[in-house]
Structures are given as C-alpha cells and as structure tokens.
Amino acid sequence: MITVLRIGHRPFRDKRITTHVALVARAFGASSIYIDTRDDELENTVKKVVDNFGGSFEVKTGIEWKSFMKKFHGTKVNLTMYGEPIEKRIDEIKSGDDILVLVGAEKVPIDAYLIADYNISVTNQPHSEVAALAIFLDRYFDGKELEKSYEGKINVVPMNHGKLVKYIPDEDQCLMILKSENADDLIIRHVETVY
Numbered sequence: 001m002i003t004v005l006r007i008g009h010r011p012f013r014d015k016r017i018t019t020h021v022a023l024v025a026r027a028f029g030a031s032s033i034y035i036d037t038r039d040d041e042l043e044n045t046v047k048k049v050v051d052n053f054g055g056s057f058e059v060k061t062g063i064e065w066k067s068f069m070k071k072f073h074g075t076k077v078n079l080t081m082y083g084e085p086i087e088k089r090i091d092e093i094k095s096g097d098d099i100l101v102l103v104g105a106e107k108v109p110i111d112a113y114l115i116a117d118y119n120i121s122v123t124n125q126p127h128s129e130v131a132a133l134a135i136f137l138d139r140y141f142d143g144k145e146l147e148k149s150y151e152g153k154i155n156v157v158p159m160n161h162g163k164l165v166k167y168i169p170d171e172d173q174c175l176m177i178l179k180s181e182n183a184d185d186l187i188i189r190h191v192e193t194v195y
C-alpha cells in the first residue's frame with residue numbers, strides 16, 4: 001500500500017496543485033493522502049471525486065507531518081531533485097510492502113531528508129510534485145496502475161470522439177449520458193434496475 005504525504009501545503013496558494021497531487025495519487029494506485037495543513041475545502045473536493053468515481057481512497061488534512069513520518073512503519077521515500085535517481089533505487093523500494101511517499105510544496109525541511117529511508121529524484125532537475133509523484137507511482141507499479149478499473153457513480157466509457165459516461169446514481173438506475181459542450185447532456189439510454 002502506498003501512502004502519500006504532502007507537506008508545506010498553503011491553502012490560499014496551493015489548493016489546485018495539492019488537489020492534483022491527491023488526484024494523481026488516487027488515479028495512479030496510492031491508497032491515501034495525508035496533508036499537513038488543515039484544508040476542509042480540499043478534503044471535500046477529493047472526497048467528492050472518490051464518491052463519484054469510486055474506489056476507497058482516503059484523504060486527511062491537518063496532519064503533524066514529522067511525527068506521522070517518524071511513526072510510519074514501512075519504507076519512507078522523500079521525492080526530491082537532490083536525491084538518488086529513481087532508476088537506481090526503485091527495485092529496492094519495491095521490495096517493501098508499505099511505502100510512504102513525501103512530496104513538498106515550498107522548501108522541504110531538512111528533517112524530511114533525514115527521516116526518509118530514501119531520498120529519490122526523478123531527474124536532478126527542478127520540476128513539479130505532480131510529475132514526480134506520477135513517475136514514481138508508474139515506476140513502482142510498472143505501468144500496471146493504468147489498467148486498474150473503478151466502479152463509481154460516474155464511469156467513463158472511453159471513446160475516440162465525444163464524451164460518454166455511464167452514470168449510476170443509485171443501485172436501481174443506470175443512465176448512458178452523451179456529454180455536450182453547449183446544449184444539455186443527452187441521455188441516450190436509461191436502464192432501470194441494473195443489478
């Protein structure tokens with residue numbers, strides 16, 4: 001199981017990017033995200049995505065990150081441009097069961113580097129916590145996370161042109177909805193009692 005720890009979150013500045021960190025964590029196979037600063041709005045946004053799109057991803061804000069990191073019982077990884085290359089260490093990291101992956105927002109305190117078992121870089125160039133986390137998870141799961149499927153209220157039906165979703169508002173209804181940009185969405189099929 002992979003837990004993501006996001007530190008340095010500033011609600012007024014980082015809401016969008018921290019939301020992206022959380023959505024990438026969920027979509028790419030992590031089980032939970034813990035965020036240091038309390039942010040109810042962000043928590044609700046992520047919970048709504050989980051409620052609509054399925055899965056059991058957990059989100060919690062207002063975490064005292066240092067004691068949380070110290071107490072974590074598995075392998076602790078800090079993603080940082082200053083770390084060792086991911087390609088050198090990923091096989092070792094994979095051998096552990098539970099992994100904590102820390103990503104920062106602003107400057108990450110040196111304590112995080114010292115508490116971590118691994119300081120891992122995704123290139124030694126500065127870029128983004130969203131990209132670093134996505135690449136880490138993809139390497140960790142060997143791309144298998146791309147095949148994972150969820151069953152939620154909203155289920156995308158992949159297509160080349162257009163936007164189609166299977167909407168299951170409750171256990172008695174299933175609507176196929178063709179989404180449109182300007183006009184109202186079009187219900188193309190309405191199936192009562194799907195189960």
Ligand code: SAM
Nearest residue numbers: 079080081103104108121122125127128129132
């Ligand atoms: N300058 C900050 C520092 O010294 O800690 C980092 C700011 S950076 C915008 C935010 C986060 O993105 C970092 O804490 C790290 O988790 C991630 N990050 C950025 N570039 C990275 C890289 N090349 N490899 C791994 N993680 C990276």
